[in-house]
Amino acid sequence: MAHNFADLFEHAADAYGSDRLAVVEDERRLTYADLDAEANRWADVLASRGVGAGAHVAIHLRNGVDCIALFLGVLKLRAVPISINYRYAGSELRYLYDYSDACALVFHREFAPAVAAAADGLEKLQLLIAVDDGSEAGDLPDGALDAREALAAASPDRVPADRSADDLFLVFTGGTTGKPKGVMWRQEDLWRSLAGGADYYTGEPVPDEYHQSRSGLGGDPARYLVLLPLIHTSGLMPSFTALFSGGTCHYLPHFRAADVLEEIVSEKIQIVIVAGDAMVRPMLAHMRETGVDTSSVFMFSSGAALFSPSVKAELLELRPDLMIMDAFGSSESGFGGLGVATKANLDDGSLFADRGPRIPRGANLQLVDDFDEPLPDDSTEIGWIVKSGYQPSGYYKDVAKSAETFREIAGSRRVFTGDRGRYDGPDSIIMLGRGSQVVNSGGEKIFAEEVESALKAVDGVQDAVALGVPDERFGHRVGAVIEWAEGHVGDFDALEQALRASLAGFKIPVAFWVVEKIERHPSSKTDYGWAKRVLADRDPDHDRRTDTVGSRS
Structure with a gap:
């Protein structure tokens, strides 16, 4: 048997069968045997309509049982799942359908109008399947199948497939700094990096492909609430990791x-998979308002987005017994490190x-200078963070970008992650932020994530995005798009004074767009493209340069 995602899930399905819940979404509660059968039905639906090994299947779904079962069904066929960002529309959605070479597309009915417009005339996209979600989005695109009818007629039995560790898994980047790109992973390498096929701290491979399915036999299943979207690796890979080892994954279609x-209270959730501040802050507000009992939870695990120290502190004040795990990585690098806060x-x-x-350095992380020369440990x-070990073969249909990102060092x-960092002794690296989001202000390098973290720590700021704005004297200064907390009056002077407690003067935003x-x-993840459009569309709501031109303090 191969080190392949479909095989790994089938090992777990064989181990746990009908005795253990695998996935929960509202009233749908599927055991491992049930989920295996549902994935087999999806595989049969696709195979009977010409989808086979190597074919690309676009998945345009929100979180839930249908989404995870479809992923598994596609993988069982040795086909390639294509994750579709469900917020895309128009030209960006059409670009992803076309660029990914999808021959089949499965979508929730709420997205039917966007799908019909974006898929129109794409010759490779021959099969459309609509999944009912209770919405009334209007007519389906011409020729689209109804998933309920197709699945009802499909076989729940496994079809043998000669799967391989070399089978392709395409991970699509979020497009935060440009158009999304497909990152080509061997399934074994992706499993080793992100789905429990190796120790996260040491990189040591697990002893065999049955290790995870054996590991959960000795006790009750861990109960996960996966809030990150399954169309993102930070939601999908924790789900696979949990399912390979006998856990139960709970999903909500909307956050x-x-x-x-x-859900935490009624299902006694133990591990919550979140996206940093964006999800935890509204949860914190609700916890304070209601005093709800979250004592079943022992871990918050975050990935994909900033989880600032101030928000971690608020969570730990409410729940001092919690462990907070902060995972770092990217579509290109896989798992990059794990921070722990208590x-x-x-x-x-x-x-x-x-x-x-x-983040712990481990054996695979290193810093290099602008000329790819390793920095001394002291x-x-x-420097730039680079990673060795399990990694992709390159970008889909982009040789030049592959050579730029995957380098001999x-x-x-090594994978050139694009992140900047600084050694903190021999055992760890302080991550400073994405190199693509550094503001160069008169020679000073300012990391957007540092400013965003400081902004969101100020009372009255609900959310913020920092980025560079043109400046006549310094080339660029820091600007910010901010969302005030409900009921806040919006005092910019008080905001700037509060920022001085944690930021040097030249890092404090000079202009604010509310x-x-x-x-x-x-x-x-931060949508910097959207933030840039906000800046381009109108003047700032506050610009302190109009009062003190050229000041750096």
């Missing part, structure tokens, strides 16, 4: 803080020691 807390880190001040999170310079192939709601990607 609403009240619904999340209700009440002890809050009490001893280490939680706020640096704005950037610390260096205090800021110090005798081994919006009703900060827009983010489904994964809760």
Whole structure:
């Protein structure tokens, strides 16, 4: 048997059968045997309509049983699942359908109008299947199948397939700094990096492909609430990791803080998979308002988005017994490191020691300079983070970008992650932010994530995005798009004074654009493209340069 995602799930289905819940969405509660049968039905529906090994199947669904079962069904066929960002529309949606070479598309009915417009005339896209979600989005695109009817007629039995560890898994980037790109992973390498096929701390591979399915036999299943979208690796890979080892995954199609807390209480959730501040802040507000009992939860695990020290501190004040895990990585690098925060880190001040999170170096992380030369272990310079070990083969249909990102450094192939960092002793790296989001202001390098973290720590700021704005004297200064908290009066002078407690003067935004709601990607990653459009569309609501031109203080 191969180190292949479909095989790994089938090992778990064989181990747990009808005795253990695998997935829960509202009233749908599927055991491992049930989920295996549902995935087999999806595989039969697709195979009977010409989808086979190597074919690309676009998945345009919100979180839920249908979404995870479809992923598994596609993988069982040795086909390639294509994750579709459900917030895309128009030209960006059409681009992804076309660029990904999808021959089949499965979508929730609420997206039918966007699908009909974006898929029209795409010759490769021959099969459309609509999944009912209770919405009334209007007519389906011409020729689209109804998933309920197709699945009802499909076989629940497994079809043998000669799967391979080399089978392709395409991971699509979020498009935060440009158009989305497909990252080509061997399934074994992706499993080793992101789905439990190797120890996250040491990189040591697990002993065999049955290790995970054996690991959950000795006790009750862990109960996960996966709030990150399954169309993002930060939601999908924790789901696979849980399912391979006998856990139970709970899903909500929409993120609403009240619904999340209700699910935690009613299902006694133990592990919550979140996207940093964007999800935790509204949860915190609801926890304070209601005093809801979240004592079943022992871990918050975050990925894909900033989880600032101030928000971690608020969570730990409410729940001092919690463990907070902060996972770092990317579509290109896979797992990059794991930060841990507890009440002890809050009490001893280490939680706020640096704005950037610390990650263990392990054997695979290193810093290099602008010329790809490794920095000495005792260096205090800021460098680029590169990673060795399990990694993709490159970008889909982009040889030039592949050569830029996957480089030979110090005798081994490394992933150039695009993140900046600084050594913190021999064992850890302080992550400072994405190199693509650095503001160069008169020679000073300012990391957007540091400013965003400081902004969101100020009372009255609900959310914020920092980015560079043109400046006559310094080339660029820091600007910010902000969302005030409900009921806040919007005092810019008070905001600037509060920022001086944590930021150097040149890092404090000089101009602010106020919006009703900060827009983010489904994964809760910052949408810098959207923020740039806000800046281009209108003048700032506040610009302190009009009062003190050229000041750096």
